[in-house]
Amino acid sequence: MDLRTVEQVKEHGWSVVMVPADDEGPGFAYTIGLWHTHTVPELAVFGLGIQTMHVLLNSLGQEAAAGALPEGGRECHGIIEDHPVVLKPADLRWYREFFGRAISFYRRPPIPVLQAVWPDADGRFLWQSEADQQYQQSQPQLWLKPTEHPPGVWTALAAG
Numbered sequence: 001m002d003l004r005t006v007e008q009v010k011e012h013g014w015s016v017v018m019v020p021a022d023d024e025g026p027g028f029a030y031t032i033g034l035w036h037t038h039t040v041p042e043l044a045v046f047g048l049g050i051q052t053m054h055v056l057l058n059s060l061g062q063e064a065a066a067g068a069l070p071e072g073g074r075e076c077h078g079i080i081e082d083h084p085v086v087l088k089p090a091d092l093r094w095y096r097e098f099f100g101r102a103i104s105f106y107r108r109p110p111i112p113v114l115q116a117v118w119p120d121a122d123g124r125f126l127w128q129s130e131a132d133q134q135y136q137q138s139q140p141q142l143w144l145k146p147t148e149h150p151p152g153v154w155t156a157l158a159a160g
Helices: 003-012 033-039 050-065 091-096 101-106 152-160
Strands: 015-019 027-032 042-046 075-080 083-089 113-117
Touching: 003 083, 003 101, 015 050, 027 033, 027 050, 033 050, 033 101, 050 075, 050 083, 050 113, 050 152, 075 091, 075 113, 091 101, 091 152
Parallel strands: 042 113
Antiparallel strands: 015 027, 027 042, 075 083, 083 113
16 A cells, blocks of 8 residues: 555645556546545545545545545536536446555445536536536546447547
């Protein structure tokens, strides 16, 4: 386990793991320690700039630590700029691919993870039919089983 992560969890209550975009796909970030410290789900976000994701997760983490994190499926407002996010529970079948360091930290899944899904520039979310294809590929739909997920970069990563 990464000693830096353990120290951040002890000091701040959670740590944010940031995975930058690369040739395989868009970047993502997730928390480790929220479940341990506050008994609230870990949080994940995909497809934004690495610093934006870091700020978003820390803002949501503060809400969670204060007991003010909305239930999964509800819009959260005022977290970052004027854009809402919707928290959706991640299916366990995605964990190994995306949350390996959290699995190492906890040593016994399952730990609950909520994906913070952000809208496109017109305020549409992934599940809305009007959302364009490029936006739909920017973040996975982790609430779906991998076998039910639309084909794309995220299913390719999970299959690889």
